[in-house]
Amino acid sequence: xxxxxxxxxxxRPMSGYELKKxxxxxxxxxxxxxxxxxxxxLKRLENRGWIGVNESDNQKNKKTAYIQPEGKAAFLDWxxxxxxxxxxxxxxxxxxxxxxxxxxxxxxxxxxxxxLRKEIKQLERVxxxxxxxxxxxxxxxxxNYRIHVLHYGLQYLTVELNWIQQIREDEP
Amino acid sequence: xxxxxxxxxxxRPMSGYELKKxxxxxxxxxxxxxxxxxxxxLKRLENRGWIGVNESDNQKNKKTAYIQPEGKAAFLDWxxxxxxxxxxxxxxxxxxxxxxxxxxxxxxxxxxxxxLRKEIKQLERVxxxxxxxxxxxxxxxxxNYRIHVLHYGLQYLTVELNWIQQIREDEP
DNA sequence: TATGGCATGTAAGGTGTTACATGATTCC
DNA sequence: GGAATCATGTAACACCTTACATGCCATA
Numbered sequence: 001x002x003x004x005x006x007x008x009x010x011x012r013p014m015s016g017y018e019l020k021k022x023x024x025x026x027x028x029x030x031x032x033x034x035x036x037x038x039x040x041x042l043k044r045l046e047n048r049g050w051i052g053v054n055e056s057d058n059q060k061n062k063k064t065a066y067i068q069p070e071g072k073a074a075f076l077d078w079x080x081x082x083x084x085x086x087x088x089x090x091x092x093x094x095x096x097x098x099x100x101x102x103x104x105x106x107x108x109x110x111x112x113x114x115x116l117r118k119e120i121k122q123l124e125r126v127x128x129x130x131x132x133x134x135x136x137x138x139x140x141x142x143x144n145y146r147i148h149v150l151h152y153g154l155q156y157l158t159v160e161l162n163w164i165q166q167i168r169e170d171e172p
Numbered sequence: 173x174x175x176x177x178x179x180x181x182x183x184r185p186m187s188g189y190e191l192k193k194x195x196x197x198x199x200x201x202x203x204x205x206x207x208x209x210x211x212x213x214l215k216r217l218e219n220r221g222w223i224g225v226n227e228s229d230n231q232k233n234k235k236t237a238y239i240q241p242e243g244k245a246a247f248l249d250w251x252x253x254x255x256x257x258x259x260x261x262x263x264x265x266x267x268x269x270x271x272x273x274x275x276x277x278x279x280x281x282x283x284x285x286x287x288l289r290k291e292i293k294q295l296e297r298v299x300x301x302x303x304x305x306x307x308x309x310x311x312x313x314x315x316n317y318r319i320h321v322l323h324y325g326l327q328y329l330t331v332e333l334n335w336i337q338q339i340r341e342d343e344p
Numbered sequence: 345t346a347t348g349g350c351a352t353g354t355a356a357g358g359t360g361t362t363a364c365a366t367g368a369t370t371c372c
Numbered sequence: 373g374g375a376a377t378c379a380t381g382t383a384a385c386a387c388c389t390t391a392c393a394t395g396c397c398a399t400a
Contacts, residue, residue, distance in 0.1 A: 001360080003264075003268075004264065006252075007267075007271070010271060011267075012242065012247060014381075015378090015379070015380090016380065017378060017379050017380075018379095018381090019339040026201060026262060026267075027263075027267055030263050030264065031260075031264055034360080034361065035379095035381075036360070036361060036363085036381090036382085036383095037359070037360050037361075039380065040359080040360090040381090040382090041380085043381095044359095057378090058373070059368080059369080059378090060367095060368075061367065061368050061378085061379055062368090062378085062379065062380090063370085063380080074368090075268075075271070076271065077270060078296065079265060079268055079269070079272050080272055080276050080280060082280065082283055082284065082287070082345080083261050083262045083265055088202035088273070089255050090255045091199075091202050091321055091324065091325070092175075092176065092202065092203055093250075093255055094177070094317055094320065094321050094324070095198075095199055095317060095321045096175075096182075096247075096251055096253055096317070097178040097251070097317035097320075098314065098315050098316060098317045098318070099179070099205075099248065100248065100251050100252060101249060104252050107225045108252055108254065111254055112254065113296070114354070115254070116203060123384095126380080129375090142270065143270050144270060144271050145266055145267060145268070145269035145270045146267055146270070148269075148339055149263055149264065149266050150336070151335070152331075152332070152335050153264070155331050156328070156331060156332075156392055157370080159327050159328060159331050160324070160328075163320070163323070163327065164336065167320055171341040173387080185351090187350090187351070187387075188351075188352065188353090189350060189351050189352075190350095190351095192380085206388075206389065206390080207351095207352080207353075208353090208354085208355095208388070208389060208390070208391085209387075209388055211353055211354085212353090212388090213354065213355090213387090214355095230395080233348085233350085233351055233352070233395070233396050233397090234351065234352090234396095235351090235352080281385080
């Protein structure tokens, strides 16, 4: 959580509420931020001196968090360490799928395929949006890797979809 | 963790130690079980009545866990609910990769590619092993989905590898 | 008899989830 | 004025990680 927040704050200062929304629309497909983890994380980061927090003048009930140099340094450190495995719960479930009766299995596979198709469509919309913005020169900074991740996401979802299709064909 | 244990115990009764080894060699690529999570989980499952535990007669220091009908029922319930997203930490990192300086980035990408190649080789070995066992009719039960997951794993890793290769070519 | 693998477990610390509680602001 | 949305946060609970502690057993 901490590094997600730091990464988002590198772009611009934001409130906790804005952070959640931003996370949801940008990396929501593979990261979910709940307030119960977000606000404690903000406090943590502030105590560590990695971020600072400004109370807003006009809106009493609003605080804006901004990143500190120490926070940026910590973020860049994290960014460059190699990742170890992340849990792939979907794969875990499929691993045990032989234990499921065939009709339920079929049903779940179909549902999963539907979900994947929706997610693919969603990503394609995001991609189109991005291309639009690019043509209108609306973006100040270059974020090539966000586009790379988008492409990866599409390929990744497509592979899973094809994989399920294949299984469904072979199954009955 | 709980459902991993239950799934493994469906095959045969095992000790905690055996469970860890089995998890490592079967789903180790996407799931890591530490004793600190495994043993408490076993206790949890026993308290819930989902598994039973036998103290061994000959080896004092050994306990064997076996699955109970309630445990099997709970496992099958879990198996058929649709999964929500799992965190993809690697993707998270890549999402922010624009903030990394080019040389470090290049280095990390190369390292990741190497890791992927190793993982692919490892999976291919597992696949060959499985094919061997199949020909020698060593397997009692059919585990088609484990083979499916294996194939998926290979495709998945290959997609990421190609993706990185593409980026590395475009980058400098 | 000592090394390595078998075997079980706990404690501290951290972090996440869900549900709840509450108040401000905007717009119809 | 009321609904939606903006906005911040806490409490209980669950679970995981890492590090540590301990003992058995085979075999070289």
